[in-house]
Amino acid sequence: MRNYLKAFKRAAAVGAVALAVFSLQPGSAQAAQDRDPGARPSPGVVGGTRAQQGEFPWMVRLSMGCGGALYTKQIVLTAAHCVNGSGANTSITATAGVADLNSSSAIKVKSTRVLQAPGYDGQGKDWALIKLAKPIDLPTLKIADTAAYNSGTFTIAGWGADREGGSQQRYLLKATVPFVDDATCKGAYGNLVDAEEICAGYLQQGGVDTCQGDSGGPMFRKDNAGAWIQVGIVSWGQGCARPGYPGVYSEVSTFAADISSAAASLGG
Incomplete structure (x- = not known):
């Protein structure tokens, strides 16, 4: 564990x-x-902005x-x-x-x-x-059935708190986060389940992440046809948006x- x-x-x-x-x-x-x-x-989407009605x-x-x-x-x-x-x-x-x-x-x-x-x-x-x-x-929301989309930049969204230690949000917040490879993520946490988890976030500066209250929400991107596809499920992390600690998501394609x-x- x-x-x-x-x-x-x-x-x-x-x-x-x-x-x-x-x-x-x-x-x-x-x-x-x-x-x-x-x-x-700990907090929803940290470093996010309000999503528009009907956007997701x-x-x-x-x-x-x-x-x-x-x-x-x-x-x-x-x-x-x-x-x-x-x-x-x-x-x-x-x-x-x-x-x-x-x-x-x-x-x-x-x-x-x-x-x-x-x-x-x-x-x-x-x-x-x-x-x-x-x-x-x-x-x-279609889910990925191949690891082909486990790269690039992802969108995250949720009603969780907007800062570590903050409260849940009335309005849906959204942000984008870049893919973090397994080796780098394992270097941060040491106990990543490589085949079942995928990481994303701004490793050096932090500042953008999912947080408390966002669990279970989707991490998604556009597929080759330009449609949204889910590649991750908000799972866990150390704090929220901390430098050196990306968000960890369940790897949907697995x-x-x-x-x-x-x-x-x-x-x-």
Whole structure:
């Protein structure tokens, strides 16, 4: 297991969020944070700017204090550490269709089932699916099924805090971060799961990163046809936007086939 005195997951304890749109649910990211004895409050997208309404229509905010993306119109792809196991679960509310979480146009749908990555033990395999009670009529985000897109510059987005130690955000923030190769990332952390994790960030100067409350959200870029494609899932890091410590993301292409099979098993 990685040393949580130094590195921690980026789920938020939403009880501390000063926005009425959030509610802490049992079996949530708070439990994931409680399992990380070294976790301390840290922030959403650091160094970001506000996303425009409709710019990333597949973005989802989850009531346990995590992000996600619409994999299908009825299934949200998020991080394994945002949920507690698999099975029936009606405690999660997904908010979609808005950049402003307080907007009266927000679409809110309850969960029905959760499927956490089989074999997840806190290290690697950080993905999960949440089935919703009904479809959301919004565009979905395609996932990468090849490592060909694991390079270049990525976009990150979320409602997490905008600085380390900050609070969760009402408005969706976005930023861009460059790919960091495995060898360099392993040099920073020492315990990277190379085949299952991908890193991104401004290694020398820091200043731009995902942070607490962004867990489970997508890291994405344009594919060869100019369409958005998801290459990562916000997972963990040391602090937020610190020089020398890039953000660590679950490598979506590694799990594409497993995610597809899991989604088929959920139906929808």
